[in-house]
Amino acid sequence: MESGALIDDVGFLLSRASGLVVRASNAVLAGHGLRVRPYSVLLLACDAEEGLSQRELADVLGLDPSQVVLLVDELTAAGLVERRASSTDRRTKLVTATDAGRAAREAAARDVDRALTGQLGDLSTAERAQLQALLTRLVLGRGGVLAG
Amino acid sequence: MESGALIDDVGFLLSRASGLVVRASNAVLAGHGLRVRPYSVLLLACDAEEGLSQRELADVLGLDPSQVVLLVDELTAAGLVERRASSTDRRTKLVTATDAGRAAREAAARDVDRALTGQLGDLSTAERAQLQALLTRLVLGRGGVLAG
DNA sequence: TATTGTTATACTCTATAACTATA
DNA sequence: TATAGTTATAGAGTATAACAATA
Numbered sequence: 001m002e003s004g005a006l007i008d009d010v011g012f013l014l015s016r017a018s019g020l021v022v023r024a025s026n027a028v029l030a031g032h033g034l035r036v037r038p039y040s041v042l043l044l045a046c047d048a049e050e051g052l053s054q055r056e057l058a059d060v061l062g063l064d065p066s067q068v069v070l071l072v073d074e075l076t077a078a079g080l081v082e083r084r085a086s087s088t089d090r091r092t093k094l095v096t097a098t099d100a101g102r103a104a105r106e107a108a109a110r111d112v113d114r115a116l117t118g119q120l121g122d123l124s125t126a127e128r129a130q131l132q133a134l135l136t137r138l139v140l141g142r143g144g145v146l147a148g
Numbered sequence: 149m150e151s152g153a154l155i156d157d158v159g160f161l162l163s164r165a166s167g168l169v170v171r172a173s174n175a176v177l178a179g180h181g182l183r184v185r186p187y188s189v190l191l192l193a194c195d196a197e198e199g200l201s202q203r204e205l206a207d208v209l210g211l212d213p214s215q216v217v218l219l220v221d222e223l224t225a226a227g228l229v230e231r232r233a234s235s236t237d238r239r240t241k242l243v244t245a246t247d248a249g250r251a252a253r254e255a256a257a258r259d260v261d262r263a264l265t266g267q268l269g270d271l272s273t274a275e276r277a278q279l280q281a282l283l284t285r286l287v288l289g290r291g292g293v294l295a296g
Numbered sequence: 297t298a299t300t301g302t303t304a305t306a307c308t309c310t311a312t313a314a315c316t317a318t319a
Numbered sequence: 320t321a322t323a324g325t326t327a328t329a330g331a332g333t334a335t336a337a338c339a340a341t342a
Contacts, residue, residue, distance in 0.1 A: 009264075016283075055300060069302060137271065202325095203324080214312085239319070314325100
C-alpha cells in the first residue's frame with residue numbers, strides 16, 4: 001500500500017493531522033483545566049483589547065453562535081473571561097479576558113507550543129511556515145470570515 | 149486582528165481546515181448514503197485486493213478498533229463491504245469491498261474530488277501537492293502506522 | 297424585518313473499559 | 320500472555336430549530 005488512494009487524499013490527511021494535534025493539545029491543556037475549543041476562545045479574548053462579540057467569535061472559529069454561548073459560559077464559570085455589555089448595542093456582549101484568564105493563557109500557551117513543536121518535529125522552521133501559509137489560504141479562501 | 153496569535157497557530161488552522169473539508173465532503177457523500185468515516189473504510193477495502201483486518205483499518209485510520217467495528221457493521225448492512233474469515237488466523241476478519249461497494253466508491257469519489265477541488269480552489273496544483281507532502285510527513289512523523 | 301444571544305435537542309465523534317475467542 | 324474483534328457507555332463535538340430582546 002505504498003501509494004494508496006486514501007493516503008494521498010488531502011482531506012483525509014487534514015483530518016488525520018488535525019486529530020493528532022488536537023489530541024496532543026487537549027492532553028496538555030487538561031493540566032490547565034482547558035481543552036482546545038475553550039482555549040481558542042480564551043486566546044481571542046486575550047488578544048482583543050476591547051473584547052469580541054460572540055458573533056465575531058463564532059465567525060472566526062467557524063462555530064455556530066449557540067456553541068460559543070456554552071464555551072463562554074464555561075470560561076466565565078472558571079473566571080477566565082467575562083461578558084461585558086456593549087456601549088453601542090444592547091444586544092451584543094463583549095467577551096474579554098480577566099487577569100486570571102491572561103495568566104492561564106500564558107501558562108497554557110507555553111505547554112501547547114511545546115507539544116505542537118513535538119508534533120511537527122519532522123518539519124523545519126521553513127516548512128512549518130510553508131504549511132501555515134498554505135493552510136491560511138485554504139481557510140481564507142472558503143471561510144472568508146477570517147479576513148475580518 | 150491582522151496578525152493575531154490564534155490565526156497564526158498551525159494547530160488551529162489544521163482543525164479549521166479539516167472542519168471545512170470534512171463538512172463539504174459529508175455534504176456530498178450524503179447523496180450516496182455515506183459520510184467521511186465509512187467512506188474512508190470503503191476506499192481502503194476497495195484498494196486492498198485481499199482485504200484488510202479491522203486492526204489494520206484502525207491503525208491506518210487512526211481510530212480505536214471498537215470504532216472500526218461499527219463502521220464495518222454499517223457498510224456491511226449497506227452491502228458495500230463484507231467480512232471474510234482469514235485462512236491463517238481464525239481471530240481476524242478480512243474486510244473486502246463488494247461489487248456494489250466498488251460501484252459506490254466510483255460514484256462517490258467523483259463527487260468528493262470535485263468538492264475538494266472547490267475547497268482547495270485557491271491553491272495551484274503544485275501548492276496542493278506541497279500541502280499533501282507536508283501533511284503526509286506530519287502524519288507519518290508521529291503516527292508511524294501509515295508507514296506500514 | 298434582521299440580528300445577537302440563548303435554550304433545547306439530536307446526532308456524530310471520541311475515548312475507555314471490559315469481555316470472548318483465538319493465538 | 321497477548322492479540323482480534325466485540326459490546327457498552329459516557330463525554331465531547333457538530334448541526335438545527337426555535338425563541339426573546341434589541342436593532
